Amino acid sequence: MSIVQTIAALEAELAGTAARLVVVTKTHPVERLREAYAAGARLFGENRVQEMAAKQPVLPADVEWHQIGQLQTNKVKYLAAFVHTVQSVDSLRLLQELDKQAAKHQRVINGLLQFHIAQEETKTGLTLLEAEEILQSPAYQQLRHVRLTGVMGIATYTPDEAVVRAEFRQLRQYFEHLKAGYFADQPQFKELSMGMSADYALAVAEGSTLIRVGSAIFGSRT
Numbered sequence: 001m002s003i004v005q006t007i008a009a010l011e012a013e014l015a016g017t018a019a020r021l022v023v024v025t026k027t028h029p030v031e032r033l034r035e036a037y038a039a040g041a042r043l044f045g046e047n048r049v050q051e052m053a054a055k056q057p058v059l060p061a062d063v064e065w066h067q068i069g070q071l072q073t074n075k076v077k078y079l080a081a082f083v084h085t086v087q088s089v090d091s092l093r094l095l096q097e098l099d100k101q102a103a104k105h106q107r108v109i110n111g112l113l114q115f116h117i118a119q120e121e122t123k124t125g126l127t128l129l130e131a132e133e134i135l136q137s138p139a140y141q142q143l144r145h146v147r148l149t150g151v152m153g154i155a156t157y158t159p160d161e162a163v164v165r166a167e168f169r170q171l172r173q174y175f176e177h178l179k180a181g182y183f184a185d186q187p188q189f190k191e192l193s194m195g196m197s198a199d200y201a202l203a204v205a206e207g208s209t210l211i212r213v214g215s216a217i218f219g220s221r222t
């Protein structure tokens, strides 16, 4: 199937669910991003700051750029002018830097708290305790140019669906716990970013609002 056909098929699968598609465009040249755009995709995810910063001016202005990979604070300045959502918020320090750089551009950047849900040691992210420490800190409460809009997580890469499903459920419970405890009066805290090419169907069944799909659309990355 072509990029356009695959995106159309995915959108048809998502119709009637809570989930929207973030097309993960990392490593792919801008021509392929243009094809995805022509197919109606508007949410694009990249994991390298330089790559996103190079592609952004070339694509139409209504693309929502999502940073999905770990973000070093010294690189925030390269995406602060345009990034819509940083899905990989893993520290108070990063939130503070996002706030500082977004203020320079008089804008607000959305953030998702990234949780560690996988069994693999290598997958980064916060624990619930760490997230609550951030949310309770006076420093967080002073931020005006960054706003948290939900949570994100990466499940274990395994064919064992029970494992993946349990991890997505765990993430959903974190989301609901934080929503009730810290964001009850803030409707913008609504995103549950979970699900990739291999496991998005399970994620959608578990209530995902953002699936991040790359290789199922573009083929494997070389």
Ligand SMILES: *Cc1c(COP(=O)(O)O)cnc(C)c1O
Binding pocket: 024, 026, 047, 068, 069, 154, 196, 197, 198, 212, 213, 214, 215, 216
């Ligand atoms: C690369 C990446 C994806 C997309 O992975 P695919 O398996 O190609 O769909 C999703 N989320 C994150 C955080 C990624 O780094």
